[in-house]
Amino acid sequence: MSESSLSRTALRTDAVPCAGELLGSLARPLAEWLPRQRWFAGKDRAIGGFGLLTATWLLPCDGPGEAPGLLHLLLRARHHGGDARSADCYQLLLGVRDAASPPPPELAAALIGRPDGGPLHGRVVYEALHDPLLAGHLLQRLGAPARVGPLRFRREPGTAVPMGLTPRPLAADQSNSSVVYGDRYILKLFRRVEPGINPDLELPLALARYGSGRVPAPTAWFEAEAASEITGTATAQPPGGGSSEESGRTAAPLTLGVLQPFLTGCRDGWQLALDALAERRDFTSEARGLGRATAEVHTGLAEALPVCVLGRDALERTAEAMTRRLEAAGRAVPELRPYRPGLRDAFRALAELGREGHTCPAQRVHGDLHLGQVLSGPGGRWSLIDFEGEPARPLPERRVPQPVVRDIAGMLRSFDYAACQRQPAEPRSASGPAGPGDDGFARRWAAANRDAFCAGYAEAAGTDPREEATLLRAYETDKTVYEVLYEARHRPTWLHVPMSAIRRLAAAPVHR
Numbered sequence: 154m155s156e157s158s159l160s161r162t163a164l165r166t167d168a169v170p171c172a173g174e175l176l177g178s179l180a181r182p183l184a185e186w187l188p189r190q191r192w193f194a195g196k197d198r199a200i201g202g203f204g205l206l207t208a209t210w211l212l213p214c215d216g217p218g219e220a221p222g223l224l225h226l227l228l229r230a231r232h233h234g235g236d237a238r239s240a241d242c243y244q245l246l247l248g249v250r251d252a253a254s255p256p257p258p259e260l261a262a263a264l265i266g267r268p269d270g271g272p273l274h275g276r277v278v279y280e281a282l283h284d285p286l287l288a289g290h291l292l293q294r295l296g297a298p299a300r301v302g303p304l305r306f307r308r309e310p311g312t313a314v315p316m317g318l319t320p321r322p323l324a325a326d327q328s329n330s331s332v333v334y335g336d337r338y339i340l341k342l343f344r345r346v347e348p349g350i351n352p353d354l355e356l357p358l359a360l361a362r363y364g365s366g367r368v369p370a371p372t373a374w375f376e377a378e379a380a381s382e383i384t385g386t387a388t389a390q391p392p393g394g395g396s397s398e399e400s401g402r403t404a405a406p407l408t409l410g411v412l413q414p415f416l417t418g419c420r421d422g423w424q425l426a427l428d429a430l431a432e433r434r435d436f437t438s439e440a441r442g443l444g445r446a447t448a449e450v451h452t453g454l455a456e457a458l459p460v461c462v463l464g465r466d467a468l469e470r471t472a473e474a475m476t477r478r479l480e481a482a483g484r485a486v487p488e489l490r491p492y493r494p495g496l497r498d499a500f501r502a503l504a505e506l507g508r509e510g511h512t513c514p515a516q517r518v519h520g521d522l523h524l525g526q527v528l529s530g531p532g533g534r535w536s537l538i539d540f541e542g543e544p545a546r547p548l549p550e551r552r553v554p555q556p557v558v559r560d561i562a563g564m565l566r567s568f569d570y571a572a573c574q575r576q577p578a579e580p581r582s583a584s585g586p587a588g589p590g591d592d593g594f595a596r597r598w599a600a601a602n603r604d605a606f607c608a609g610y611a612e613a614a615g616t617d618p619r620e621e622a623t624l625l626r627a628y629e630t631d632k633t634v635y636e637v638l639y640e641a642r643h644r645p646t647w648l649h650v651p652m653s654a655i656r657r658l659a660a661a662p663v664h665r
C-alpha cells in the first residue's frame with residue numbers, strides 16, 4: 154500500500170470485541186504462515202508487526218464443539234525496521250474451530266496454527282477457502298446483498314447467485330486466491346488490498362455494461378466500506394518484532410472479492426502456446442485472433458471509461474517514470490546494471506517524441522496482459538481475464554489511462570517467454586526454462602506470432618501498433634524491466650528469460 158493511501162485508511166475494529174487481544178493471539182502463527190504464501194509481497198524482509206484494520210465474524214464461532222467460525226480480517230503487515238506507512242494491507246479469511254473438534258485431515262494443508270492466549274485460545278485457525286462449509290457460506294453472502302460490520306456484499310442488478318454449488322479452491326499459482334463453485338462461478342479473493350475500486354472489478358463491470366462479450370461479467374462482489382472516523386487501533390508484534398502506531402482516514406472502499414461466471418472448456422493462451430511450440434506447430438492464426446480480441450476490448454474500454462491525450466509533458470513524465478523504474482530495478486537486480494545505458498535510450502526517445510510535438514491517446518488498459526490472462530473457449534474464441542494490472546504497482550497508478558501499446562507490449566513479451574521454454578525432446582531443466590537460443594524454430598515462432606498479434610490488432614482497431622515503433626519500444630523495455638524484478642523476486646530460476654530480452658533491447662539501436 155502506498156504511503157498516502159495507507160495514512161488515509163481508518164481502522165475499523167468495532168466489528169469484533171477484544172480486537173487487540175485477537176490480533177495478539179494470531180501474531181505468532183501469522184508471522185510464520187504469511188511469508189510462505191505466494192501472494193505475500195514482503196518475502197525479502199522479516200515481518201516487524203501487524204496492525205488490524207477490520208475484523209469481522211462472517212460466521213460466529215461460539216463455543217466448544219460448535220460448527221466452524223468464519224473470521225474476516227484486513228491487516229497490515231509491517232516490515233521489520235519499517236514504519237506503519239511502509240506496511241502492506243492483506244485480506245485473510247480464517248476458519249476457526251475448537252481444538253477439541255479440529256479440522257478434518259483433508260484440511261491439514263490449510264492449517265495456519267493454534268493461537269496462544271486471547272479470544273482464540275484453544276482454537277485452530279486455517280485457510281477458510283479450503284473448507285467447503287465456509288467457502289459455501291461465502292457464496293451465500295455474495296448471493297444476498299447486505300452489510301456485515303464494515304463489509305458490504307453487492308450483486309449486479311438482474312443477476313442471481315445459485316446456492317449449493319460445490320466449492321473447490323483453485324490450485325493455480327496465483328497472485329490472489331480463487332474458489333470455483335460447481336464449475337459455474339469463480340470467486341477471486343484479492344490478497345494485497347488498497348483503498349479504491351480494484352480494476353479487476355471496475356473494468357470487467359464497465360465492459361460488461363457496455364456489452365462486450367470478451368470478458369466474464371462480474372455477478373457479485375464484496376468490499377470494505379470507507380470509514381469516516383477513526384474507531385480504534387490494535388497492533389501486535391510477532392516474536393522479535395518492534396512496535397507500530399497507526400491511524401488515519403479513508404475515502405474509498407476496498408474491493409475484496411469478485412464473483413464471475415467460470416468459463417468452462419477453456420484453455421489459457423500460455424498452455425496453448427506451449428503445446429504449439431512443443432509440437433512445432435504454427436500459432437499465428439490464434440495470435441491474430443488474440444490481437445483482434447485485444448483490440449475489441451480496448452475499443453470497449455475507450456467507449457466505457459474516460460480517455461485523454463498525452464502531450465509533451467505527459468510523455469516526458471512517462472519516460473522519466475520508466476527511467477526511475479529501471480534505476481530501481483538495477484539497484485535490486487545486479488545483473489541488470491550493465492545494460493542500463495542501452496535501455497535508457499528507449500526512454501530518451503520517448504521523451505524526445507513528446508518534445509517534437511507528438512501526442513498519444515491514452516485510455517484504461519488491461520495493464521498486465523500476457524498469454525496466461527487469455528482463455529480460449531469453444532471455437533477458439535478468446536476471452537480476457539485478470540484486469541488487476543501489475544500487482545506490485547500502487548492501485549492509483551494502475552487506474553491511470555495509458556497508451557494501448559502497454560498491453561500490446563505485454564503480449565509481445567509473452568510470445569518471447571513462451572519461446573524460452575525447453576522443447577520436450579530435450580531433458581527438462583530443474584532450474585527453470587531454457588533460453589530462446591535453443592533452436593531457431595522457437596525464435597522464428599515468437600517473431601511470427603508477435604507479427605500476427607499486431608496484424609490482428611490492426612485489423613480490428615484500424616491502427617497498427619508496429620507503426621508506433623518508439624512508443625512500443627519504450628513500453629516493451631519497461632515491461633521487460635518489470636519482468637526482471639518480478640522474476641528476481643518470485644521465480645529466480647526464470648530470471649534469464651527477461652534478461653535475454655534485456656540484452657537484445659540494450660544492444661539494438663533505437664530508430665526514430
Ligand SMILES: Nc1ncnc2c1ncn2[C@@H]1O[C@H](COP(=O)(O)OP(=O)(O)O)[C@@H](O)[C@H]1O
Nearest residue numbers: 325327328329330339369414415416525538539
Ligand atoms: N472466469 C474464469 N473462467 C475460467 N477460469 C478462470 C476464470 N477466471 C480465472 N480463471 C482461472 O484462474 C486462474 C487465476 O485467475 P487470475 O484472475 O489470473 O488470478 P490472479 O490474479 O490471482 O493471478 C487463471 O489463470 C485461469 O486459469
Ligand SMILES: O=P(O)(O)O[C@H]1O[C@H](CO)[C@@H](O[C@H]2O[C@H](CO)[C@@H](O)[C@H](O)[C@H]2O)[C@H](O)[C@H]1O
Nearest residue numbers: 327328521523524525543544566567570636639
Ligand atoms: O498472472 P499474474 O497477474 O499473477 O502476473 C504476474 O505473474 C506472471 C507469471 O505468472 C508474470 O508473467 C510473466 O510470465 C509469464 C509466463 O509465466 C509470461 O507469459 C509473461 O509474459 C511474463 O510477464 C507477470 O508479469 C506478473 O505480473
